[in-house]
Each structure stands twice: as structure tokens, then as C-alpha cells.
Amino acid sequence: MKINLLRHLVLFLIAATAFCASADNEPRDTVYFYDTWQQMLEMSPSAMIVSPIIETENPYEVDIYTTQDDYRLYNHLAATIGDSIWLVSTAYLQTNFEGDSEKPCGGRFLYVPLFFNEKVAYLMAPTYGIKEILFGPMEVTSSNDVDYYYFDFKNRELRKVSSSVLSELLEDYHDLQMRYEGMKDYKKKYMIEEFFMKYVDRASQDFMRPYIVDLVE
Secondary structure (H helix, E strand, O other), X not given: XXXXXXXHHHHHHHHHHHHHHHHOOOOOOEEEEEOOHHHHXXXXXXXXXXXXXXXXXXXXXXXXXXXXXXXXHHHOOEEEEOOOEEEEEHHHHHHHOEEOOOOHHHHOOOEEEEEEOOOOEEEEEXXXXXXXXXXXXXXXXXXXXXXXXXXXXXXXXXXEOOHXXXXXXXXXXXXXXXXXXXXOOOOOHXXXXXXXXXXXXXXXXXXXXXXXHHHHO
């Protein structure tokens, strides 16, 4: 799938879910859960729940539960609301990846937006600092409040996409690396986003790049 083309649509749908959840504390949604990347690529869920409670503090942090003290739903790898919104469990990230795996949502157990195809996967989550860790979730008002995290399946790491991480990723595509590092504002978030999306497109079409399932199964 063209994950960068779908990104804004999916975030819009998550925001719409947030609106519905605020208007109705128990939206009548069916949530499907997945335990492997193969299941996700085949759209073959391992479990489903009808009418769970879905709460969103912002479009990038989704809480799914049946009772207030029920955390079993976070044992799954990923979830879909309908057939358009993909979310990954931060509990799965913390258990299966090193690197920056505890940074999304400040280490709390939630679901966050996931974008993937057969070869590349990344997520988006709010930027957390000391203030948010001490005083609770932040209000997301712009793209400057959000970070990208790249799945490095080979090294079992989740990597926050900073300017230095992006330069390293672009080493496989030297022309993009040279263009990116030649930009005056290459450390700005908007420029990191632009060239990370270019990286995603290039890596997705790279016939030499291994498939996700070959690295995780």
C-alpha cells in the first residue's frame, strides 16, 4: 500500500473516531486484533471485539478496553478499527524492540497510528518530554508535536526519526542523502518529514530490500 498517500486520510479517520467517542462514550465499533505481521499483511485477524470502549486523548493516542482494569488487549501486536485505521500496541513495542521503544506515549500502554507495507513500517506518536511525563499527556496542535518512529526489524530496534537517524537511513539512497543534507533547514521537523516520506517511497520500491515477514518470522 502507498503508506504516505494514506497517512493523512487515516489520521483524519482517527480524529473522527475521537469526535465520536467524545459524543458517545461507547461507540459501536468492531475492533480486530493481530498478533503477527503476516496476519496484518493478509488482513487475517486473530481476535475481534464488538463495541469496546475507545477513547482518544488526541488523534495519536488511542485507548481500547472493555473494563477500566483490563489490559489484555495490549498483548496484541496491532489493531484495526474498521478496515482503515491501523494501530500498534506500545506494550508490543516495549516487549519486542530496543532503542526508543519506550518513548511513544511516555511509556504508557496505548495504541498509536501505524503505517506499513510489505517492506517498511513506521508509527507516529506525540513528542514527549519531561513536562508531559510529570504532568500527563500533551495537547497535540500541530505536526511539530508529533514524532516519527521507524521499525528497524533487522536490529530489533524502534528508532525515533531525528536528522541524524534520517541521514543514516538515507545512506542506502545516496542521491536522497545528498539532497537532504544539502537543505538549509535539514534539522527542522518539516524537512525531516518530507525526506523521511521520500525514504519510505524509495525503500518500498527497492527490490533488493527484504520483506518484513522474512525478518520477523
